[in-house]
Amino acid sequence: MTDNGRLERYAGLAVRSWVCMAEGQELDIYATSLAHYPLVRALARAGYANGARYVEAHYEDPHIRRSMIELAPDETLTWSAPWMIKRAEDRAANKSALIAITGDPEPELLADLDGERVGRARPVELIKRIGEVTSDQPNNWCVISWPNEGWATTIFGEPDVERLWDAVAHAVRLDEPDPVAAWAEHSQKLGARASALNERHFDAVRFRGPGTDLTIGLLPGSEWAGGGDTTNWGQRFIANVPTEEVFTTPDWRRTEGVVRSTRPLSLHGTMVRDLEVRFEGGRAVEVNASTGADVVRGEMAADDGAACLGEVALVTGDSRVADTGITFFDTLFDENVTCHIAYGFAYPDRVEGGRKVPPDDRREQGFNYSVVHTDFMIGGPEVQVVGVTEDGEEIPIIQEDEWRLT
Amino acid sequence: MTDNGRLERYAGLAVRSWVCMAEGQELDIYATSLAHYPLVRALARAGYANGARYVEAHYEDPHIRRSMIELAPDETLTWSAPWMIKRAEDRAANKSALIAITGDPEPELLADLDGERVGRARPVELIKRIGEVTSDQPNNWCVISWPNEGWATTIFGEPDVERLWDAVAHAVRLDEPDPVAAWAEHSQKLGARASALNERHFDAVRFRGPGTDLTIGLLPGSEWAGGGDTTNWGQRFIANVPTEEVFTTPDWRRTEGVVRSTRPLSLHGTMVRDLEVRFEGGRAVEVNASTGADVVRGEMAADDGAACLGEVALVTGDSRVADTGITFFDTLFDENVTCHIAYGFAYPDRVEGGRKVPPDDRREQGFNYSVVHTDFMIGGPEVQVVGVTEDGEEIPIIQEDEWRLT
Numbered sequence: 001m002t003d004n005g006r007l008e009r010y011a012g013l014a015v016r017s018w019v020c021m022a023e024g025q026e027l028d029i030y031a032t033s034l035a036h037y038p039l040v041r042a043l044a045r046a047g048y049a050n051g052a053r054y055v056e057a058h059y060e061d062p063h064i065r066r067s068m069i070e071l072a073p074d075e076t077l078t079w080s081a082p083w084m085i086k087r088a089e090d091r092a093a094n095k096s097a098l099i100a101i102t103g104d105p106e107p108e109l110l111a112d113l114d115g116e117r118v119g120r121a122r123p124v125e126l127i128k129r130i131g132e133v134t135s136d137q138p139n140n141w142c143v144i145s146w147p148n149e150g151w152a153t154t155i156f157g158e159p160d161v162e163r164l165w166d167a168v169a170h171a172v173r174l175d176e177p178d179p180v181a182a183w184a185e186h187s188q189k190l191g192a193r194a195s196a197l198n199e200r201h202f203d204a205v206r207f208r209g210p211g212t213d214l215t216i217g218l219l220p221g222s223e224w225a226g227g228g229d230t231t232n233w234g235q236r237f238i239a240n241v242p243t244e245e246v247f248t249t250p251d252w253r254r255t256e257g258v259v260r261s262t263r264p265l266s267l268h269g270t271m272v273r274d275l276e277v278r279f280e281g282g283r284a285v286e287v288n289a290s291t292g293a294d295v296v297r298g299e300m301a302a303d304d305g306a307a308c309l310g311e312v313a314l315v316t317g318d319s320r321v322a323d324t325g326i327t328f329f330d331t332l333f334d335e336n337v338t339c340h341i342a343y344g345f346a347y348p349d350r351v352e353g354g355r356k357v358p359p360d361d362r363r364e365q366g367f368n369y370s371v372v373h374t375d376f377m378i379g380g381p382e383v384q385v386v387g388v389t390e391d392g393e394e395i396p397i398i399q400e401d402e403w404r405l406t
Numbered sequence: 407m408t409d410n411g412r413l414e415r416y417a418g419l420a421v422r423s424w425v426c427m428a429e430g431q432e433l434d435i436y437a438t439s440l441a442h443y444p445l446v447r448a449l450a451r452a453g454y455a456n457g458a459r460y461v462e463a464h465y466e467d468p469h470i471r472r473s474m475i476e477l478a479p480d481e482t483l484t485w486s487a488p489w490m491i492k493r494a495e496d497r498a499a500n501k502s503a504l505i506a507i508t509g510d511p512e513p514e515l516l517a518d519l520d521g522e523r524v525g526r527a528r529p530v531e532l533i534k535r536i537g538e539v540t541s542d543q544p545n546n547w548c549v550i551s552w553p554n555e556g557w558a559t560t561i562f563g564e565p566d567v568e569r570l571w572d573a574v575a576h577a578v579r580l581d582e583p584d585p586v587a588a589w590a591e592h593s594q595k596l597g598a599r600a601s602a603l604n605e606r607h608f609d610a611v612r613f614r615g616p617g618t619d620l621t622i623g624l625l626p627g628s629e630w631a632g633g634g635d636t637t638n639w640g641q642r643f644i645a646n647v648p649t650e651e652v653f654t655t656p657d658w659r660r661t662e663g664v665v666r667s668t669r670p671l672s673l674h675g676t677m678v679r680d681l682e683v684r685f686e687g688g689r690a691v692e693v694n695a696s697t698g699a700d701v702v703r704g705e706m707a708a709d710d711g712a713a714c715l716g717e718v719a720l721v722t723g724d725s726r727v728a729d730t731g732i733t734f735f736d737t738l739f740d741e742n743v744t745c746h747i748a749y750g751f752a753y754p755d756r757v758e759g760g761r762k763v764p765p766d767d768r769r770e771q772g773f774n775y776s777v778v779h780t781d782f783m784i785g786g787p788e789v790q791v792v793g794v795t796e797d798g799e800e801i802p803i804i805q806e807d808e809w810r811l812t
Contacts, residue, residue: 034440034465041469048477054485057476059440059465063447068461071454079460084491092489 011042015050017180018238019097019142023051035148036101056140062109069117070345081124092133098141102332105150118272119298127371136355140237148268154329167324171242190314191229194246196253196405202387206358216312217254221352222247242321247313249350250381253282263377266329269296283307305370310346314339317401331375339379344372357368407452415449421456423586424644425503425548429457432502437465442507475523498539504547511556516675526705533777542761546643560735566689573730574684577648592635600652602811603630608793615789617626622718623660625772627758630654648727650742653719655756658687658774661715669783672735676701689713711776716752720745723807737781745785750778
């Protein structure tokens with residue numbers, strides 16, 4: 001397969017089979033780095049070729065953010081440009097298709113800056129407004145990656161983009177003769193896992209392993225899902241490519257214990273390594289790490305919900321991403337190698353009736369709300385995962401990295 | 407001077423001495439190519455270092471536009487995203503500082519597309535709204551360039567960026583020991599030319615040369631200016647770097663004759679060569695060129711004012727840009743080598759009381775309005791420029807490329 005053929009095939013799958021753009025939709029492409037331009041251009045082309053009414057491409061340049069964190073007045077760090085709010089509102093109202101691109105060529109760009117400012121810097125009003133207008137899932141959206149030299153260097157110590165491409169292609173099933181069929185089968189497998197979990201109505205899930213004994217309470221209405229989402233107008237889509245998880249929204253008030261991260265976390269231009277967090281009454285009360293702890297603490301100080309859990313997700317060792325044997329230093333991949341949790345924002349979709357609950361009422365109903373949502377990896381071969389019933393019985397879900405629940 | 411030193415000096419001059427950003431202003435940076443990123447980043451840094459409240463950087467990717475022109479539905483070509491209108495309104499209301507960057511690495515990117523669609527494609531409502539909200543000059547703004555490999559290759563046939571840098575540095579007086587003083591002196595010179603023209607109150611200017619005999623009627627209120635502008639809140643700024651012109655807004659109804667372009671014109675990804683235009687009663691009635699004529703015709707069909715003149719500008723052979731002996735294939739430079747005219751939009755500033763006249767009323771008052779504004783070069787050593795008095799007397803302004811009017 002030539003490079004060009006691969007790029008076009010990848011972009012075509014993204015538009016037609018992952019974000020599942022409908023004819024006449026607006027397609028918004030959000031590149032988190034200028035290095036993503038080949039994919040941005042191929043997506044724009046695929047968008048128009050498949051009937052997009054309008055394609056918009058936005059390039060984020062993290063160096064501008066670096067200057068802001070380093071030099072801007074304090075109030076600028078959390079400010080939101082009104083036009084960005086307008087754009088977010090329009091996108092929701094138009095039911096646009098959205099594709100975001102990851103693959104950070106400079107994952108430690110902000111490592112030397114004040115971690116507290118790095119952790120705090122985010123457009124708060126914008127994120128809140130996005131949370132409001134997208135609560136009932138008007139958009140089909142998808143996060144995909146773009147292999148680039150800087151990212152490959154972070155992983156392999158050399159800019160071996162072809163090796164990274166091979167890993168990405170395997171992880172996203174681009175190496176299958178019929179990727180569409182492979183994805184359908186995969187979605188079905190994850191859906192079956194979610195169904196098995198939903199039938200049990202566990203009261204909590206518990207993780208036990210080296211440095212970890214964490215119990216995460218669930219809500220009566222917590223719904224497990226995996227392998228695909230649906231817009232409020234009935235469009236199926238794959239929100240993350242790759243995706244290997246089944247996940248739900250926990251009861252943010254009932255997380256107890258300690259957890260040790262099992263993978264490094266690339267977080268806003270800083271690498272968080274050896275993260276350890278202790279939870280009491282649902283809240284992170286102690287955060288340690290060998291690097292990047294202040295960025296995590298800065299994030300957790302953003303608002304009331306930032307230090308509480310918004311997601312718990314289960315992944316097994318037969319994951320396509322785990323197959324590659326690579327640490328990608330990119331959450332889109334690394335969270336699909338192993339089980340993970342996220343502090344901050346909870347997906348309202350994953351609670352029965354949650355789409356109808358305004359952000360301000362959510363925490364009272366037990367599912368979290370925050371302007372932060374940060375996943376970190378806590379699973380692995382040595383970490384056992386059980387479901388806890390109302391009676392306190394523990395039922396194996398994952399053991400030795402294999403799925404046990406049927 | 408190291409590369410880094412040069413970049414920082416250039417960005418510092420742009421922020422402090424050209425756009426003249428005031429402390430607490432918002433600074434908006436608009437890059438017309440991803441290749442401009444080193445300058446974008448240096449400007450953002452200089453912006454925050456000099457007290458910007460917020461810096462925003464927008465990267466335009468012409469390849470997205472290419473896909474649109476090639477593949478999008480017809481109505482998309484002229485559509486404006488509502489958030490862009492909101493952003494334009496906010497910028498005017500906030501009195502932001504704006505820096506745009508030219509230097510096209512792919513000036514023939516659209517050359518193989520349907521020229522009529524290329525010429526027509528523009529966000530009409532957005533341009534109209536910008537015209538309305540910036541009519542009274544709320545923003546200090548500046549267009550500067552960024553030397554890059556593609557642009558250098560267009561000029562020299564090889565990616566000799568250093569040679570291009572030398573030419574640009576000379577043209578923008580970055581090679582002066584004290585560029586700020588050099589710019590002050592230069593602005594004064596252009597201001598004196600404008601004063602000399604304003605004292606004469608010419609009824610018209612006339613261009614005569616090979617293939618050219620063009621008379622451009624002026625308005626009683628036409629005001630010549632050069633070397634700097636002023637916002638409605640009293641901030642001086644240099645709108646174009648380089649700038650070597652004195653210019654005014656003509657009476658769009660009174661252009662008569664024929665004109666032959668003396669330089670190629672890089673226009674929206676197409677190169678227009680050997681352009682010849684015949685005007686009757688103010689309107690271009692015949693357009694020919696060896697390449698790109700259909701793009702010009704497409705532009706001129708955009709609205710009522712697009713085929714009429716909105717600007718006449720005078721430049722002499724002692725221009726810093728002319729010094730370099732280079733055709734830059736970039737209007738920011740080439741229009742500062744020699745006299746030029748623009749079809750389309752007229753700057754309301756250059757008519758007495760013009761800032762107060764709403765766009766819809768302007769053409770009735772004799773100064774043009776359009777969503778198009780395209781400059782092309784018509785001067786040179788063989789083209790003589792005279793001012794025509796009310797009585798029909800012809801007074802030399804430029805002869806043999808030298809300024810004659812005192």
